[in-house]
Amino acid sequence: MTYGGRTVMVVRYVVPALVAVAGVVILAFNHTINGLEGAAMFIGAALAILLLNGLYRVGVTGDEERDREAEARDYLDEHGHWPVEEPGAPRNQLLRAGSRRRTSPRAAAPRAPRS
Numbered sequence: 001m002t003y004g005g006r007t008v009m010v011v012r013y014v015v016p017a018l019v020a021v022a023g024v025v026i027l028a029f030n031h032t033i034n035g036l037e038g039a040a041m042f043i044g045a046a047l048a049i050l051l052l053n054g055l056y057r058v059g060v061t062g063d064e065e066r067d068r069e070a071e072a073r074d075y076l077d078e079h080g081h082w083p084v085e086e087p088g089a090p091r092n093q094l095l096r097a098g099s100r101r102r103t104s105p106r107a108a109a110p111r112a113p114r115s
Contacts, residue, residue, distance in 0.1 A: 012053045020046035 023042025027035050075083045 016046040
């Protein structure tokens, strides 16, 4: 856990569990339709908290992946090869200056003068 350890665990799992338990307690003490609706409301709120925590974690994971990719691109700019490649390994012919287009053999060949 990257942030506060216990605090993150409480927010992610304990708070939704307490809300769901509150719904079950309401249903246990109130056997009417109102108790059922109250229990459904609390259990739905607990599921919403869990889903929002899950969506937040997915979003944070995407940020970490973008950061790793940016670091790999910085390494490429500095060393001329990707971090997982051998330094002398042949690469596809890429245009310099950050372009992502690949050159074709035809484009790399000198052109004949037109008459």
